[in-house]
Amino acid sequence: MTAKEKIDRLRAELHQHNYNYYVLNAPEISDKEFDDKMHELQNLEKEHPEYQDENSPTMRVGSDLNKNFTQVAHKYPMLSLGNTYSENEVTDFYDRVKKTLNEDFEICCELKYDGTSISLTYEDGKLIRAVTRGDGEKGDDVTDNVKTIRTIPLVLHGNYPRSFEIRGEILMPWESFEMLNREREAREEPLFANPRNAASGTLKSQNSAVVASRKLDAYLYYLLGEELPCDGHYENLQMAGSWGFKISEHTKKASSLEEVFEYINYWDTERKNLPVATDGIVLKVNSLRQQKNLGFTAKSPRWAIAYKFQAERALTRLNKVSYQVGRTGAVTPVANLDPVQLSGTVVKRASLHNADIIEGLDLHIGDMVYVEKGGEIIPKITGVDKNARGMLLGEKVRFITHCPECGNRLIRYEGEAAHYCPNETACPPQIKGRIEHFISRKAMNIDGLGPETVDMFYRLGLIKDTADLYDLKADDIKNLDRMGEKSAENIINGIAASKEVPFERVLFALGIRFVGETVAKKIAKSFTDIEELINTDLENLKNIDEIGEKIAQSIITYFSNPFNRELVGRLKAAGLQLFRKEEDLSGYTDKLTGQSIVISGVFTHHSRDEYKELIEKNGGKNVGSISAKTSFILAGENMGPAKLEKAQKLGVKIMSEDEFLTLIS
Template sequence: MNPQQRIDELTGRLNYLNQRYYQDAVSEISDEEFDQLLRELSDLERQHPELKHKDSPTQHVGGTISKEFPTVSHRYPMLSLSNTYSDEEILDWEERIRKAIPEETVEYICEQKFDGISLSIRYENGQLTMGITRGDGTRGDDITHNIKTLRTLPHRIEAEDLPPVFEVRGEGFMPLISFNRLNQERLDIGEEPLMNPRNAAAGTFKLQDSGEVSRRRLDCYLYSFLSDREIFQTHEESILALQRWGFNVSPTWKKCASIEEVIAYIREWETKRFDLPLNTDGIVVKVNSFAQQRELGFTAKSPRWAIAYKYKAQSVETTLRSVSYQVGRTGAVTPVANLEPVLLAGTIVKRASLHNANEIGRLGIRLGDYVFVEKGGEIIPKITGVNLDRRPEETEEIHYPETCPVCGTPLVQPEGEVARYCPNDKGCPPQIKGKLEHFIQRKAMNLDSLGEGKIELLYDKGLVTNPADFYDLTYEQLFGLEKVITDPETGKSKKIGFREKTTQAILNAIEVSKTVPFERVLFAIGIRYVGETVAQKLARYFKTIDAIRQAGVEELTNVPEIGGRIAQSVVEFFSAAENQELVARLQSAGLQLTLGEEAIIEQLSEKLSGKTLLYTGTFRSFEREELERLIEAHGGKLLSGVSGKLNFLIVGEKPGSSKVDKARKLNVAMISEDEFLNLIG
């Protein structure tokens, strides 16, 4: 391949990978592989400058601009850092610094390289005024209303030494506890879990609903200060000032007097980083003195005074023994790789998710292959590739089953989805047991006493096959039941059962569950796509299970944040005779299927009675959730989109152009924040 062809190929490939990473939050290859390709392209462009593309990825930061948010130019460019993967490259970087400023003593600041999304946040007169994504380095997306949901980020700062205008930069991330909770919620509504916290954070910051962003509990560590006039002499001084002003600065940073101390810091955190509440993938090293930073300057896309040391992903090689298929509560059939046990990041890994048939095909994996396993996001083991050089002569092609591996029902694959499903939701044992386990979980009916294999025992004995059966159980049926279960991980067996104390505790818990609020009961019955938040919105909008049951798709989509897919799922659920019977039995058992008085918003007036409203933009007087409650408190109905049924569109600052344009076309009345306040008195 001649230089022109290779430059064309590398440019296209790297621009595509940048788009996938920054815009779609998907990492198709490792950072190290990406950097190798980027270095190769950079070397070729240096040898053949006349062949360089105008859109070469060597000349710009990898991000792109979203069409869903206003675009804002950065006051100060947001550059990326050069990456290195060895001590030798760190020493080479230090040698270049020594040559540029040979007579000076150089100090360094070491910081964790957090795995999230880069943010720039502007303050004017101590007030947070704007939050912007990195974008392409010169322009980014204005996601201010999402930035304001960060609980550790001060909205206003009062300090004597504040400049009138300044920016702070940091990494927005999803804490591991929030990531695990979000994935559990996705499993609860029948969706595939997210791959890693970085992708989850990137996707969340780009959501249009700031209420949902707030619910996911993102966070941000700040690590940089910028202003038009120089206030500090060193990076260390600026970090200490950020801490003093109330910003969330990670306590893991350290000042180092020599490059040897830098390397010692890198070694120290190679394993210690796994104890942090978020993912990191390396160390950032910066020259401490701002004067020296200015002297060292920048390349086209990176500062010469900073570098990122990237830890190699902890990867091991092992053999793929077999593939088994798990059937979830919603019928999704997920392939799981069964591996020759191998030590990885301090734990023995025996299994790894293969996600779906598309992933099996993409990897080109076969039974008996030697495969590379990493901990995706340092949490979930995943197969990243196949060692084709070691492929045995006798390997076996993986054939994704055409029928359910448990009940034998032919699988279906809905249009637009990668997962394959068993449609036998009324007769497939793992689906039934999954629904029962969903019903008893803490966020639903909170029947904790029924954990540890007791659901399976009750199902095997034919005592519980749907959630309403729990409320027919008697002491005589339960007492004395027992079963031996074996832990598949350890092979150890133990006996579970219903002794006197356990039996009474379970019957008491079942009785107490009759007081669980309506929204949790609605979540517990397991309508697909109706998670905890959606159940709450439906319960508060319709007030009773009967009103939801009678609602059509159009009425359901009038509920804020309820789209067509959720609405269709709700309608299909309540149209099934067996589900109607389930609801009737739960009503007879005395469960709360009407919104309680404490959950109903206090009515302040009827000034919006019979009126439908929607809002767009941000507001001075209240957050979005407050505005929604105000509309309801004055008798109004909140719609989820602009339509001919809409009476008023409340237009705040930086409104969405699509809503405003549609409102104009439909002659919908548009009112300002002040006009809305006048409307409700």
């Protein structure tokens, strides 16, 4: 047998034994026999480097070489799921799907594993790339680290598609987590707060040998590609299991709302017996065709939702209340507590939200308070144990009247719960908060800058607003604390590169109140440049889809401020994209100008979201309900009977999918 044949045989055997042990939990050889085969393969590969293979089982061991991560764009965006915390909200989700589809459907019920999301790409049966979620649009390439996780196959078997992506969660089992923290405690190193943080920190290690030593696990739960074997999501997962992936055995299909609740109620208790952390249930419409028709919002799919288990609660002492000022001037009270363990983390601070919450709780310093994690994420105070009050009860907590940072008197707008500091141009946390928002990933995405650097530049008087960033020079910052020549150059280059960020993201970066990513996109499609937006009126803004009185008034107020107009003028002079480029305008027509269109039913050629985009690109307006002003209804199959009846009653035209596509050519 030649060296090449021996290497190929050993690789095939080790891949199979690895699958038997880590995925099937059914080993066929002893650990010593496995290790002996691995050592034999390592020696042969060392002697014959010409037969190197990136997916050899020896890659599981990891390397001591440090490697910086590169960012990779996701072929399909990795959106987060909408969260729900009550059975009523689950019912609402189910009813919305039922009403929109108007046909039978199944729900795939899955455990929501509490780890770090990963996207794996396979071509010709081999793992070629592993990328973290990142900001949803792009993430870090952590392929070398992922190859050390033994439940992730490097080479597939069976009848798999030529090219596909599979997503899942990388986890640190409770046993590995507790062992890791014992080791760190012995070395007097800081402990990881919970398995999720430990898994995330491990995956971002620049030493893959460290990753290999920490025994991470992975469950895969979503398959994407052009040539998937089935229309059913559940069925695709079962197929993926036959190719070598670790798929949760606890995934189940439900044909009714009652079956969904049976699944939720069972796992609400039983999850505590699992070897890994979970924090809820994920519900997905099973049919990929139906998923496509339900489409997406700006942040999450309409065909899936995450049900979060009820939060754990702990009792601890309130020591004092401090106040934080955000970039919009909103003042948030924060409770400072005796440390307490809650849902796997140590909690020392919790949100009190606003003055009404404080008053309703009748809080006093020294009170024993109940702390919960909202959806097991954000700590908040939900109650007071008034029976625990003694003679030494502290003073009653009253909301402050003046800004803790600049001393200005706080104001409260009609209909709002929050108090605001009105000193937009001179209140330090507001200024720094706006700059931090401006440089963030989803806005200008300026590499090298973070909150600490912004704070240092502000304290030293180098920047007083976002436009000042574009006046910085490398010589201004290269000799600052923890700042070398290379770091300074990276920051200046990142600032220069931000001048290519498109109009919609610059609008979002400005930090106009109530103007999030989705609204910024709508505005950018409706105005050719910033001057046209500055000079528009309230009614014109309200005519834009999804922009109501509150958002429109906020935009008018922002641009009526001379300081903001001057700032925008300086950003424009610095070369930012405060206008639509020609390529942004390509594909736009006026064929549907002045027409209000309702979409209803299930479609064949495009998803509902794609039709909404086509309507906007051709000058039309999407509206949610039928009225006498509706121009026509774009109707797919199974149009809702109530909408059909109303359309007939009002004499509104009903247009088929093919007719619509012909209309817009």
